[in-house]
Amino acid sequence: MEYQRLIVCHECDLLFRKPSSVKGRRAACSRCGAGMTALPGSGWPLDWICAVTLAALIVFCIAQSFPVIELRANGMTSEATLFGAVRSLWSGNMRVVAIMVFCSAVLFPLIELLALLYVLVPLRLGTLPPRFNAMVRLVQLVRPWGMVEVFMLGVLVTIVKMVSIAQVIPGPGLFATGALTLMLGVVASFDPSRLWAVRDEIGRSQMADVRWSRVSTGRGRFTRPLGARQAGSPPAITARRAGLVGCHACGLVQTPIEGEAHQRCSRCEHVLHERRPDSLTRTASLLLAAAFAYIPANLLPIMHASSVGGSEDDTILGGVAYFWTSGDWPLAVVVFVASVLVPVLKLLVLTLLTVAASRGSGWRARERATLYRIVERIGRWSMLDVFVVALTVNLVHFGSLAVITAGPAALAFGAVVVLTMLASLQFDPRLIWDNVDAGQRHTPTANDEVPAAPFPTNRIS
Numbered sequence: 203m204e205y206q207r208l209i210v211c212h213e214c215d216l217l218f219r220k221p222s223s224v225k226g227r228r229a230a231c232s233r234c235g236a237g238m239t240a241l242p243g244s245g246w247p248l249d250w251i252c253a254v255t256l257a258a259l260i261v262f263c264i265a266q267s268f269p270v271i272e273l274r275a276n277g278m279t280s281e282a283t284l285f286g287a288v289r290s291l292w293s294g295n296m297r298v299v300a301i302m303v304f305c306s307a308v309l310f311p312l313i314e315l316l317a318l319l320y321v322l323v324p325l326r327l328g329t330l331p332p333r334f335n336a337m338v339r340l341v342q343l344v345r346p347w348g349m350v351e352v353f354m355l356g357v358l359v360t361i362v363k364m365v366s367i368a369q370v371i372p373g374p375g376l377f378a379t380g381a382l383t384l385m386l387g388v389v390a391s392f393d394p395s396r397l398w399a400v401r402d403e404i405g406r407s408q409m410a411d412v413r414w415s416r417v418s419t420g421r422g423r424f425t426r427p428l429g430a431r432q433a434g435s436p437p438a439i440t441a442r443r444a445g446l447v448g449c450h451a452c453g454l455v456q457t458p459i460e461g462e463a464h465q466r467c468s469r470c471e472h473v474l475h476e477r478r479p480d481s482l483t484r485t486a487s488l489l490l491a492a493a494f495a496y497i498p499a500n501l502l503p504i505m506h507a508s509s510v511g512g513s514e515d516d517t518i519l520g521g522v523a524y525f526w527t528s529g530d531w532p533l534a535v536v537v538f539v540a541s542v543l544v545p546v547l548k549l550l551v552l553t554l555l556t557v558a559a560s561r562g563s564g565w566r567a568r569e570r571a572t573l574y575r576i577v578e579r580i581g582r583w584s585m586l587d588v589f590v591v592a593l594t595v596n597l598v599h600f601g602s603l604a605v606i607t608a609g610p611a612a613l614a615f616g617a618v619v620v621l622t623m624l625a626s627l628q629f630d631p632r633l634i635w636d637n638v639d640a641g642q643r644h645t646p647t648a649n650d651e652v653p654a655a656p657f658p659t660n661r662i663s
Protein backbone atom coordinates (compact mmCIF):
# COMPACT_ATOMS: atom_id res chain seq x y z
CA MET A 203 0.00 0.00 0.00
CA GLU A 204 1.27 3.47 -0.91
CA TYR A 205 0.99 6.64 1.16
CA GLN A 206 1.22 9.43 -1.40
CA ARG A 207 0.59 12.20 1.13
CA LEU A 208 3.36 11.20 3.54
CA ILE A 209 7.06 11.82 3.28
CA VAL A 210 9.86 10.40 5.38
CA CYS A 211 13.19 11.99 6.37
CA HIS A 212 15.87 9.80 4.73
CA GLU A 213 18.30 10.41 7.59
CA CYS A 214 16.19 10.02 10.76
CA ASP A 215 13.07 8.20 9.47
CA LEU A 216 10.63 10.83 10.83
CA LEU A 217 7.25 10.97 9.07
CA PHE A 218 5.80 14.20 7.72
CA ARG A 219 2.69 15.13 5.80
CA LYS A 220 3.75 16.10 2.30
CA PRO A 221 2.81 19.52 0.91
CA SER A 222 1.52 19.56 -2.67
CA SER A 223 4.32 21.96 -3.63
CA VAL A 224 7.02 23.87 -1.74
CA LYS A 225 7.25 26.42 -4.58
CA GLY A 226 10.98 26.50 -5.16
CA ARG A 227 12.00 26.44 -1.52
CA ARG A 228 14.06 23.83 0.25
CA ALA A 229 12.98 22.15 3.45
CA ALA A 230 15.06 20.64 6.25
CA CYS A 231 13.97 18.01 8.77
CA SER A 232 13.01 19.67 12.05
CA ARG A 233 14.61 16.86 14.08
CA CYS A 234 17.93 15.97 12.40
CA GLY A 235 18.44 18.99 10.12
CA ALA A 236 18.86 16.90 6.92
CA GLY A 237 17.56 18.40 3.67
CA MET A 238 14.23 16.81 2.77
CA THR A 239 14.29 15.05 -0.61
CA ALA A 240 11.50 14.17 -3.05
CA LEU A 241 9.47 17.27 -2.17
CA PRO A 242 7.38 18.39 -5.14
CA GLY A 243 8.45 21.75 -6.56
CA SER A 244 11.60 22.11 -4.37
CA GLY A 245 14.80 23.74 -5.63
CA TRP A 246 15.34 25.36 -9.02
CA PRO A 247 12.57 25.05 -11.65
CA LEU A 248 13.15 22.11 -14.00
CA ASP A 249 13.43 24.46 -17.00
CA TRP A 250 16.49 26.09 -15.43
CA ILE A 251 18.10 22.77 -14.57
CA CYS A 252 17.49 21.56 -18.13
CA ALA A 253 19.18 24.68 -19.58
CA VAL A 254 22.13 24.59 -17.13
CA THR A 255 22.69 20.86 -17.76
CA LEU A 256 22.81 21.44 -21.53
CA ALA A 257 25.21 24.38 -21.09
CA ALA A 258 27.36 22.30 -18.72
CA LEU A 259 27.61 19.52 -21.32
CA ILE A 260 28.90 21.99 -23.94
CA VAL A 261 31.42 23.51 -21.49
CA PHE A 262 32.43 19.98 -20.45
CA CYS A 263 33.46 19.19 -24.06
CA ILE A 264 35.50 22.44 -24.23
CA ALA A 265 37.20 21.70 -20.88
CA GLN A 266 38.26 18.25 -22.10
CA SER A 267 39.50 19.43 -25.50
CA PHE A 268 41.90 22.22 -24.50
CA PRO A 269 44.98 22.22 -22.25
CA VAL A 270 44.39 23.42 -18.68
CA ILE A 271 47.99 24.49 -18.00
CA GLU A 272 51.02 25.21 -20.18
CA LEU A 273 54.53 25.09 -18.75
CA ARG A 274 57.63 26.78 -20.24
CA ALA A 275 61.13 26.08 -18.93
CA ASN A 276 64.56 26.29 -20.62
CA GLY A 277 62.99 27.00 -24.01
CA MET A 278 60.85 23.85 -23.80
CA THR A 279 57.05 23.79 -23.61
CA SER A 280 54.77 21.24 -22.03
CA GLU A 281 50.96 21.12 -21.80
CA ALA A 282 48.62 19.32 -19.41
CA THR A 283 45.16 18.17 -20.43
CA LEU A 284 42.85 15.95 -18.41
CA PHE A 285 43.18 13.10 -20.91
CA GLY A 286 46.94 13.68 -21.04
CA ALA A 287 47.11 13.33 -17.23
CA VAL A 288 45.20 10.03 -17.42
CA ARG A 289 47.46 8.82 -20.26
CA SER A 290 50.66 9.70 -18.33
CA LEU A 291 49.47 7.75 -15.27
CA TRP A 292 48.43 4.82 -17.45
CA SER A 293 51.78 4.62 -19.23
CA GLY A 294 53.61 5.07 -15.91
CA ASN A 295 52.12 1.81 -14.59
CA MET A 296 49.65 3.63 -12.35
CA ARG A 297 46.63 2.21 -14.12
CA VAL A 298 44.33 2.02 -11.10
CA VAL A 299 45.03 5.70 -10.28
CA ALA A 300 44.51 6.57 -13.97
CA ILE A 301 41.08 4.86 -13.86
CA MET A 302 40.21 6.73 -10.62
CA VAL A 303 41.11 10.11 -12.15
CA PHE A 304 39.30 9.31 -15.43
CA CYS A 305 36.13 8.14 -13.67
CA SER A 306 35.91 10.96 -11.11
CA ALA A 307 36.83 13.88 -13.42
CA VAL A 308 35.49 12.70 -16.80
CA LEU A 309 33.26 9.63 -16.90
CA PHE A 310 30.93 10.11 -13.91
CA PRO A 311 30.23 13.85 -14.48
CA LEU A 312 29.57 13.05 -18.17
CA ILE A 313 27.19 10.18 -17.29
CA GLU A 314 25.34 12.45 -14.85
CA LEU A 315 24.87 15.20 -17.45
CA LEU A 316 23.83 12.82 -20.25
CA ALA A 317 21.42 10.82 -18.06
CA LEU A 318 19.84 14.03 -16.69
CA LEU A 319 19.33 15.41 -20.21
CA TYR A 320 17.96 12.06 -21.38
CA VAL A 321 15.26 12.33 -18.70
CA LEU A 322 14.67 16.10 -18.61
CA VAL A 323 14.25 16.82 -22.34
CA PRO A 324 11.40 14.29 -22.91
CA LEU A 325 9.73 15.43 -19.64
CA ARG A 326 10.02 18.98 -20.95
CA LEU A 327 8.03 17.81 -24.00
CA GLY A 328 5.46 16.08 -21.80
CA THR A 329 6.48 12.48 -22.56
CA LEU A 330 8.20 9.77 -20.55
CA PRO A 331 11.49 8.39 -21.87
CA PRO A 332 12.04 4.61 -21.87
CA ARG A 333 13.98 3.22 -18.87
CA PHE A 334 13.11 6.32 -16.83
CA ASN A 335 13.68 4.58 -13.46
CA ALA A 336 17.10 3.23 -14.43
CA MET A 337 18.28 6.62 -15.71
CA VAL A 338 17.24 8.60 -12.61
CA ARG A 339 18.83 5.91 -10.41
CA LEU A 340 22.00 6.23 -12.52
CA VAL A 341 22.13 9.98 -11.79
CA GLN A 342 21.78 9.26 -8.04
CA LEU A 343 24.43 6.54 -8.23
CA VAL A 344 27.21 8.45 -10.03
CA ARG A 345 26.62 11.86 -8.41
CA PRO A 346 28.74 11.33 -5.24
CA TRP A 347 31.69 10.17 -7.37
CA GLY A 348 31.94 13.06 -9.84
CA MET A 349 34.68 15.43 -8.58
CA VAL A 350 35.17 18.22 -11.12
CA GLU A 351 35.35 20.86 -8.35
CA VAL A 352 38.16 18.94 -6.61
CA PHE A 353 39.98 18.65 -9.95
CA MET A 354 39.62 22.44 -10.36
CA LEU A 355 41.27 23.01 -6.96
CA GLY A 356 43.94 20.48 -8.01
CA VAL A 357 44.69 22.59 -11.11
CA LEU A 358 45.05 25.75 -8.98
CA VAL A 359 47.36 24.00 -6.49
CA THR A 360 49.47 22.66 -9.39
CA ILE A 361 49.76 26.18 -10.87
CA VAL A 362 50.98 27.62 -7.54
CA LYS A 363 53.43 24.72 -7.17
CA MET A 364 54.87 25.17 -10.64
CA VAL A 365 55.19 28.97 -10.58
CA SER A 366 58.46 28.76 -8.62
CA ILE A 367 60.17 26.41 -11.11
CA ALA A 368 58.86 27.49 -14.51
CA GLN A 369 56.65 29.93 -16.40
CA VAL A 370 53.03 28.81 -16.06
CA ILE A 371 50.37 29.86 -18.57
CA PRO A 372 46.70 29.05 -17.83
CA GLY A 373 45.05 27.35 -20.82
CA PRO A 374 41.48 27.66 -22.18
CA GLY A 375 40.68 24.36 -20.45
CA LEU A 376 41.25 26.04 -17.06
CA PHE A 377 38.57 28.69 -17.63
CA ALA A 378 36.18 26.09 -19.06
CA THR A 379 36.78 23.85 -16.00
CA GLY A 380 36.08 26.85 -13.71
CA ALA A 381 32.77 27.56 -15.50
CA LEU A 382 31.92 23.85 -15.46
CA THR A 383 32.51 23.72 -11.69
CA LEU A 384 29.94 26.50 -11.15
CA MET A 385 27.40 24.90 -13.50
CA LEU A 386 27.79 21.48 -11.92
CA GLY A 387 27.22 23.15 -8.54
CA VAL A 388 23.77 24.24 -9.79
CA VAL A 389 23.08 20.79 -11.29
CA ALA A 390 24.15 19.11 -8.02
CA SER A 391 21.65 21.25 -6.08
CA PHE A 392 18.87 19.57 -8.07
CA ASP A 393 17.26 16.65 -6.26
CA PRO A 394 16.68 13.87 -8.86
CA SER A 395 14.08 12.11 -6.67
CA ARG A 396 11.77 15.03 -7.54
CA LEU A 397 11.53 13.62 -11.06
CA TRP A 398 9.31 10.75 -9.94
CA ALA A 399 6.70 13.24 -8.75
CA VAL A 400 6.87 14.92 -12.18
CA ARG A 401 6.49 11.53 -13.83
CA ASP A 402 3.43 10.74 -11.67
CA GLU A 403 1.94 14.09 -12.61
CA ILE A 404 2.36 13.36 -16.33
CA GLY A 405 1.01 9.84 -15.86
CA ARG A 406 -2.07 11.15 -14.01
CA SER A 407 -2.93 13.83 -16.48
CA GLN A 408 -2.57 11.44 -19.49
CA MET A 409 -2.74 14.40 -21.81
CA ALA A 410 -0.42 14.89 -24.74
CA ASP A 411 -0.23 18.64 -24.15
CA VAL A 412 0.81 18.73 -20.50
CA ARG A 413 2.13 22.20 -19.80
CA TRP A 414 5.68 22.10 -18.47
CA SER A 415 5.18 25.05 -16.17
CA ARG A 416 2.22 23.40 -14.47
CA VAL A 417 4.14 20.18 -13.97
CA SER A 418 7.21 21.82 -12.56
CA THR A 419 5.78 24.36 -10.19
CA GLY A 420 2.35 23.10 -9.09
CA ARG A 421 -0.12 25.36 -7.31
CA GLY A 422 -1.33 23.29 -4.39
CA ARG A 423 -1.87 24.63 -0.91
CA PHE A 424 0.32 23.44 1.90
CA THR A 425 -1.23 20.70 4.00
CA ARG A 426 -1.88 21.32 7.65
CA PRO A 427 -0.64 19.00 10.39
CA LEU A 428 -3.10 16.34 11.56
CA GLY A 429 -2.84 17.62 15.10
CA ALA A 430 -1.30 20.79 16.44
CA ARG A 431 1.91 20.25 18.41
CA GLN A 432 1.38 21.17 22.03
CA ALA A 433 3.67 21.20 25.02
CA GLY A 434 3.90 17.73 26.54
CA SER A 435 2.50 15.99 23.44
CA PRO A 436 4.10 12.64 22.49
CA PRO A 437 7.03 12.76 20.04
CA ALA A 438 6.29 12.60 16.31
CA ILE A 439 6.30 9.11 14.87
CA THR A 440 8.88 7.53 12.58
CA ALA A 441 8.16 5.34 9.55
CA ARG A 442 9.42 2.27 11.42
CA ARG A 443 7.10 2.86 14.39
CA ALA A 444 4.19 3.32 11.99
CA GLY A 445 5.08 0.04 10.24
CA LEU A 446 5.99 1.88 7.02
CA VAL A 447 9.11 2.25 4.93
CA GLY A 448 10.26 5.17 2.74
CA CYS A 449 11.98 4.42 -0.59
CA HIS A 450 15.54 5.77 -0.50
CA ALA A 451 15.52 6.54 -4.24
CA CYS A 452 12.12 8.13 -4.96
CA GLY A 453 10.86 8.87 -1.42
CA LEU A 454 7.53 7.02 -1.74
CA VAL A 455 6.21 5.83 1.64
CA GLN A 456 4.75 2.31 1.52
CA THR A 457 3.95 -0.76 3.61
CA PRO A 458 6.70 -3.39 3.78
CA ILE A 459 5.66 -6.96 2.92
CA GLU A 460 6.29 -9.28 5.88
CA GLY A 461 9.06 -11.81 5.21
CA GLU A 462 10.00 -10.25 1.85
CA ALA A 463 13.76 -9.59 2.09
CA HIS A 464 14.16 -8.00 -1.34
CA GLN A 465 10.94 -6.05 -1.70
CA ARG A 466 11.11 -3.47 -4.47
CA CYS A 467 9.55 -0.01 -4.49
CA SER A 468 6.19 -0.02 -6.28
CA ARG A 469 7.09 3.22 -8.05
CA CYS A 470 10.83 3.18 -8.95
CA GLU A 471 11.69 -0.53 -8.45
CA HIS A 472 14.57 0.29 -6.13
CA VAL A 473 15.14 -2.29 -3.35
CA LEU A 474 13.42 -1.18 -0.12
CA HIS A 475 15.24 -1.40 3.19
CA GLU A 476 13.75 -0.48 6.54
CA ARG A 477 17.43 -0.19 7.52
CA ARG A 478 20.40 -0.83 5.25
CA PRO A 479 21.32 -4.53 5.78
CA ASP A 480 24.64 -5.21 7.58
CA SER A 481 25.31 -1.47 7.57
CA LEU A 482 27.58 -1.45 10.64
CA THR A 483 29.60 -4.55 9.63
CA ARG A 484 30.21 -3.19 6.13
CA THR A 485 31.09 0.30 7.41
CA ALA A 486 33.51 -1.15 10.00
CA SER A 487 35.22 -3.41 7.41
CA LEU A 488 35.67 -0.54 4.95
CA LEU A 489 36.99 1.74 7.71
CA LEU A 490 39.52 -0.88 8.76
CA ALA A 491 40.72 -1.30 5.18
CA ALA A 492 40.96 2.51 4.80
CA ALA A 493 42.96 2.82 8.04
CA PHE A 494 45.45 0.21 6.76
CA ALA A 495 45.78 1.98 3.40
CA TYR A 496 46.34 5.31 5.20
CA ILE A 497 49.71 4.14 6.58
CA PRO A 498 51.51 3.52 3.23
CA ALA A 499 49.70 6.59 1.82
CA ASN A 500 51.71 8.75 4.24
CA LEU A 501 54.95 6.79 4.51
CA LEU A 502 55.63 5.92 0.85
CA PRO A 503 56.59 8.53 -1.78
CA ILE A 504 53.69 10.04 -3.72
CA MET A 505 55.95 11.48 -6.46
CA HIS A 506 59.38 10.64 -7.78
CA ALA A 507 61.34 13.42 -9.45
CA SER A 508 64.44 12.70 -11.53
CA SER A 509 66.61 15.29 -13.29
CA VAL A 510 70.21 15.72 -14.41
CA GLY A 511 71.06 16.78 -10.85
CA GLY A 512 69.81 13.50 -9.31
CA SER A 513 66.53 12.04 -8.14
CA GLU A 514 64.24 12.75 -5.21
CA ASP A 515 61.21 11.11 -3.57
CA ASP A 516 58.37 13.22 -2.21
CA THR A 517 55.85 12.16 0.47
CA ILE A 518 52.61 14.01 1.26
CA LEU A 519 53.86 15.36 4.59
CA GLY A 520 57.25 16.17 3.02
CA GLY A 521 55.42 18.26 0.41
CA VAL A 522 53.43 20.11 3.11
CA ALA A 523 56.65 20.82 5.06
CA TYR A 524 58.36 22.07 1.88
CA PHE A 525 55.54 24.52 1.10
CA TRP A 526 55.51 25.73 4.71
CA THR A 527 59.26 26.39 4.89
CA SER A 528 59.40 28.00 1.45
CA GLY A 529 56.77 30.56 2.44
CA ASP A 530 53.81 29.06 0.52
CA TRP A 531 51.85 28.59 3.74
CA PRO A 532 48.34 28.96 2.21
CA LEU A 533 49.20 26.07 -0.13
CA ALA A 534 50.65 24.09 2.79
CA VAL A 535 47.39 24.58 4.73
CA VAL A 536 45.19 23.56 1.74
CA VAL A 537 47.20 20.37 1.07
CA PHE A 538 47.44 19.53 4.79
CA VAL A 539 43.69 19.93 5.35
CA ALA A 540 42.68 18.00 2.20
CA SER A 541 45.28 15.24 2.33
CA VAL A 542 45.97 14.70 6.04
CA LEU A 543 43.24 16.25 8.20
CA VAL A 544 40.12 15.28 6.16
CA PRO A 545 40.94 11.52 5.86
CA VAL A 546 41.83 11.31 9.59
CA LEU A 547 38.71 13.25 10.58
CA LYS A 548 36.57 11.05 8.37
CA LEU A 549 38.05 7.84 9.81
CA LEU A 550 37.59 9.08 13.40
CA VAL A 551 34.03 10.39 12.94
CA LEU A 552 32.80 7.29 11.09
CA THR A 553 34.41 5.06 13.75
CA LEU A 554 32.66 7.08 16.47
CA LEU A 555 29.31 6.83 14.65
CA THR A 556 29.71 3.07 14.05
CA VAL A 557 30.70 2.35 17.67
CA ALA A 558 27.89 4.54 19.08
CA ALA A 559 25.29 2.91 16.78
CA SER A 560 26.47 -0.62 17.59
CA ARG A 561 26.32 0.11 21.34
CA GLY A 562 22.77 1.41 20.98
CA SER A 563 23.70 4.87 22.22
CA GLY A 564 21.22 7.73 22.06
CA TRP A 565 23.90 10.26 23.04
CA ARG A 566 23.77 13.66 21.24
CA ALA A 567 21.96 12.30 18.20
CA ARG A 568 21.57 15.63 16.42
CA GLU A 569 25.27 16.45 16.76
CA ARG A 570 26.21 12.99 15.48
CA ALA A 571 23.85 13.44 12.51
CA THR A 572 25.51 16.79 11.74
CA LEU A 573 28.98 15.20 11.95
CA TYR A 574 27.85 12.48 9.53
CA ARG A 575 26.67 15.07 7.00
CA ILE A 576 29.94 17.02 7.32
CA VAL A 577 32.19 13.99 6.65
CA GLU A 578 29.95 12.92 3.78
CA ARG A 579 30.44 16.33 2.15
CA ILE A 580 34.15 16.89 2.78
CA GLY A 581 35.41 13.35 2.06
CA ARG A 582 35.71 13.92 -1.69
CA TRP A 583 38.20 16.81 -1.22
CA SER A 584 40.91 14.31 -0.25
CA MET A 585 41.21 13.41 -3.95
CA LEU A 586 43.03 16.74 -4.31
CA ASP A 587 46.54 15.25 -4.01
CA VAL A 588 45.77 12.50 -6.53
CA PHE A 589 44.72 15.14 -9.09
CA VAL A 590 47.80 17.26 -8.34
CA VAL A 591 50.04 14.22 -8.90
CA ALA A 592 48.25 13.37 -12.18
CA LEU A 593 48.68 16.93 -13.51
CA THR A 594 52.30 17.26 -12.36
CA VAL A 595 53.25 13.94 -13.97
CA ASN A 596 51.65 15.10 -17.22
CA LEU A 597 53.32 18.53 -17.07
CA VAL A 598 56.89 17.71 -16.09
CA HIS A 599 58.33 15.46 -18.79
CA PHE A 600 61.22 17.43 -20.29
CA GLY A 601 63.05 14.44 -21.82
CA SER A 602 66.30 13.68 -19.98
CA LEU A 603 66.26 17.10 -18.25
CA ALA A 604 63.51 16.46 -15.71
CA VAL A 605 60.78 13.84 -15.33
CA ILE A 606 58.25 13.34 -12.53
CA THR A 607 56.48 10.00 -12.05
CA ALA A 608 53.74 8.96 -9.61
CA GLY A 609 54.78 6.99 -6.52
CA PRO A 610 53.00 4.08 -4.77
CA ALA A 611 51.44 6.42 -2.18
CA ALA A 612 49.19 7.85 -4.92
CA LEU A 613 47.52 4.44 -5.24
CA ALA A 614 47.26 3.97 -1.45
CA PHE A 615 45.88 7.48 -1.08
CA GLY A 616 43.28 6.98 -3.81
CA ALA A 617 42.25 3.76 -2.03
CA VAL A 618 41.79 5.68 1.26
CA VAL A 619 39.48 8.21 -0.45
CA VAL A 620 37.39 5.54 -2.20
CA LEU A 621 37.18 3.28 0.90
CA THR A 622 36.14 6.10 3.26
CA MET A 623 33.55 7.33 0.75
CA LEU A 624 32.16 3.80 0.44
CA ALA A 625 32.12 3.52 4.26
CA SER A 626 30.07 6.71 4.65
CA LEU A 627 27.68 5.53 1.90
CA GLN A 628 27.25 2.18 3.67
CA PHE A 629 26.53 3.76 7.05
CA ASP A 630 22.79 4.12 7.63
CA PRO A 631 22.23 7.46 9.45
CA ARG A 632 18.81 6.25 10.67
CA LEU A 633 20.72 4.00 13.11
CA ILE A 634 21.75 7.18 14.99
CA TRP A 635 18.10 7.88 15.81
CA ASP A 636 16.81 4.36 16.41
CA ASN A 637 17.84 4.43 20.04
CA VAL A 638 16.41 7.90 20.56
CA ASP A 639 12.93 6.85 19.53
CA ALA A 640 13.06 3.15 20.40
CA GLY A 641 9.46 2.04 20.77
CA GLN A 642 6.91 -0.51 19.73
CA ARG A 643 5.44 -0.71 16.27
CA HIS A 644 1.85 0.31 16.00
CA THR A 645 -0.66 1.12 13.31
CA PRO A 646 -0.96 4.86 12.72
CA THR A 647 -4.16 6.45 13.98
CA ALA A 648 -5.69 9.88 13.59
CA ASN A 649 -4.30 10.79 17.01
CA ASP A 650 -0.70 10.26 15.92
CA GLU A 651 1.06 13.48 15.25
CA VAL A 652 2.41 13.65 11.71
CA PRO A 653 3.67 17.22 11.24
CA ALA A 654 3.69 18.93 7.88
CA ALA A 655 7.10 19.13 6.24
CA PRO A 656 8.89 22.15 7.72
CA PHE A 657 9.40 25.15 5.53
CA PRO A 658 12.65 27.06 5.68
CA THR A 659 13.28 30.68 5.04
CA ASN A 660 15.72 30.27 2.14
CA ARG A 661 13.77 30.70 -1.03
CA ILE A 662 15.98 29.92 -4.01
CA SER A 663 13.77 30.62 -6.97
Ligand SMILES: [Zn+2]
Pocket residue numbers: 211212213214215216231232233234235236
Ligand atom coordinates in the same frame (compact mmCIF):
# COMPACT_ATOMS: atom_id res chain seq x y z
ZN1 LIG B 1 15.36 13.90 9.92
Ligand SMILES: [Zn+2]
Pocket residue numbers: 449450451452453454467468469470471472
Ligand atom coordinates in the same frame (compact mmCIF):
# COMPACT_ATOMS: atom_id res chain seq x y z
ZN1 LIG C 1 11.02 4.22 -4.97
